[in-house]
Amino acid sequence: MxxxxxxxxxxxxxxxxxxxxxxxxxxxxxxxxxxxxxxxxxxxxxxxxxxxxxxxxxxxxxxxxxxxxxxxxxxxxxxxxxxxxxxxxxxxxxxxxxxxxxxxxxxxxxxxxxxxxxxxxxxxxxxxxxxxxxxxxxxxxxxxxxxxxxxxxxxxxxxxxxxxxxxxxxxxxxxxxxxxxxxxxxxxxxxxxxxxxxxxxxxxxxxxxxxxxxxxxxxxxxxxxxxxxxxxxxxxxxxxxxRHIDATIARHRRVAARYHAALAGLPLRLPREAPAEHCVYYHYSIMSDRRDALREFLRGRGIDASVHYPTPIHRQPAARGILIGRGGVANCERQACEQLSLPIYAHLTDIDVLTIVNAVRAFHREPALEALPLTERIQ
Ligand SMILES: Cc1ncc(COP(=O)(O)O)c(C=O)c1O
The missing domain is CATH 3.40.640.10 (Type I PLP-dependent aspartate aminotransferase-like (Major domain))
Structure with a gap:
């Protein structure tokens, strides 16, 4: 990739x-x-x-x-x-x-x-x-x-x-x-x-x-x-x-903010951050009704979008007989079909982020952006 x-x-x-x-x-x-x-x-x-x-x-x-x-x-x-x-x-x-x-x-x-x-x-x-x-x-x-x-x-x-x-x-x-x-x-x-x-x-x-x-x-x-x-x-x-952790977290947050601004308005559910929260965006996790098609489209363009986690734990073979559930897990089941993580790491460049958001936009038939929006904050 x-x-x-x-x-x-x-x-x-x-x-x-x-x-x-x-x-x-x-x-x-x-x-x-x-x-x-x-x-x-x-x-x-x-x-x-x-x-x-x-x-x-x-x-x-x-x-x-x-x-x-x-x-x-x-x-x-x-x-x-x-x-x-x-x-x-x-x-x-x-x-x-x-x-x-x-x-x-x-x-x-x-x-x-x-x-x-x-x-x-x-x-x-x-x-x-x-x-x-x-x-x-x-x-x-x-x-x-x-x-x-x-x-x-x-x-x-x-x-x-x-x-x-x-x-x-x-x-x-x-x-x-x-x-x-x-x-x-x-x-x-x-x-x-x-x-x-x-x-x-x-x-x-x-x-x-x-x-x-x-x-x-x-x-x-x-x-x-x-x-x-x-x-x-x-x-x-x-x-x-x-000693470098603040720079690492700042870069994760900046990438997340740029994804957020560039993908707003597409038929995706983007991660949110409540005012009391300060998230570190270990994953940048989006939800799409067409997750598998979007993932294949991105992979076809050399972008390794991944699913975390495709098989909820209660469906794992090892889970049989060792756990209990109470009250149903409908949200979890739905999210396992819709969730997609976009690349995020400290050395991901702005050019990479632009390539990724433009690929996601192309999948949704939206015009490419020439530059990343400069938003720093996620709401
Ligand atoms: C949510 C969560 N719990 C537990 C673990 C297990 O950690 P480790 O691989 O260091 O044993 C991980 C990471 O791999 C994790 O992401």
Whole structure:
């Protein structure tokens, strides 16, 4: 494809010198498991998000399931989330031994608080709210329902580093924020990585044990844990990348604003941003009644538009017999047929964006634009 959906290689190539310097720091200090690089990264994220504790782990999947485990959520418990997410959200619930209960999403593609309220049952213990595509879920309503019903709220903030709701960053909007730091994420390592953010010191302490074999000291095991430590090489690279994160997010938002202005008026549903929200546009997700034809048209022009996610989780072969649904998932089903992600990444050029919007316009028989509208704001 001439224009890929995401271009991690190019993003990293621009930082190659700094990445090599970060790696070199670890090679030289010689602490290759946990140690100062991991601690410095955790401190830098805590400072950035204004959160009490950050526990770095080796993936977003482990961030989620170790958090459930640390909160003693497991066999006999139900955890509510949506079917419109990456499979790991639901896998984490399953691996914790709990039952995933999938409820519908709203037009924002995130957990619908009304569906959540209807789905709470006597065995419901927790809710995982996914901030899909870098747009915060409706956390105020979700928190109110959780409080009424004594539920723990966990954020799956994997796609939303840097997003805020009412000025509060993702990762500080619930009891725990679970992040993937996979190479494709807004804050992405050069390999697998993840972290949990929380103001709950006890939870952080449990997570620190669980990620490191349950070891209190080298020879003393407090609980049976796992090996889910963040690699110091990745920690050092991530700490460096954190210094560039505002520029990365600004570029995602600028691309999104330009898509928004150039595609307005076409028979598409474009993503919206409510005044209280600051979205990071991990995906730029549009809805079209003619999604498959549009996707093929774009691919024919070398533009890699993709569907996230074509098969909702409840339709996955692995889901058979391990989850429950309450209240129907009609919005999710519809969105799975209509959703299309357009390329978005820090090094996508304005010329690429113009090529993409003109291809989308050509599909709808609209004249090409000579230049991108200069709108900076999305409403
Ligand atoms: C919403 C969501 N949850 C969980 C994950 C799992 O993260 P990881 O691949 O780091 O295990 C991802 C990313 O891949 C994700 O996008």
């Amino acid at each position: 001439d224009i890929p959906i995401i271009n991690v290689k190019e993003n990293n190539a621009a930082l190659a010198e700094e990445i090599l310097a970060a790696v070199s720091r670890v090679i030289r200090h010689g602490q290759y498991i946990l140690g100062p690089s991991v601690e410095s990264f955790e401190a830098a994220v805590a400072d950035r998000l204004g959160v009490g504790h950050v526990v770095a782990v080796n993936s977003g999947t482990d961030a989620l399931w170790l958090t459930l485990k640390a909160l003693a959520i497991g066999p006999g418990d139900e955890v509510i989330t949506t079917p419109n997410t990456f499979v790991a959200t639901v896998a984490a619930i399953h691996h914790a031994g709990a039952i995933p209960c999938l409820v519908d999403v709203g037009d924002d593609e995130n957990l619908d608080p009304v569906a959540l309220a209807d789905a709470v049952g006597p065995r419901t213990r927790a809710v995982i709210a996914v901030h899909l595509r870098g747009r915060p879920a409706r956390m105020r309503e979700i928190a109110a329902i959780a409080e009424r019903n004594g539920l723990v709220v966990i954020e799956d903030a994997s796609q939303a580093f840097g997003a805020t709701l009412d000025g509060v960053p993702a990762g500080r909007l619930a009891r725990a924020g679970c992040f993937s730091l996979h190479p494709q994420k807004i804050l992405g390592a050069c390999g697998d990585a993840g972290m949990v953010t929380t103001d709950d010191g006890e939870l952080a302490a449990s997570l620190r044990l669980l990620r490191n074999h349950g070891l209190m000291t080298r020879d003393s095991v407090a609980t049976w844990g796992f090996n889910s430590r963040l690699d110091p090489l990745q920690a050092e690279i991530l700490r460096m990348k954190l």
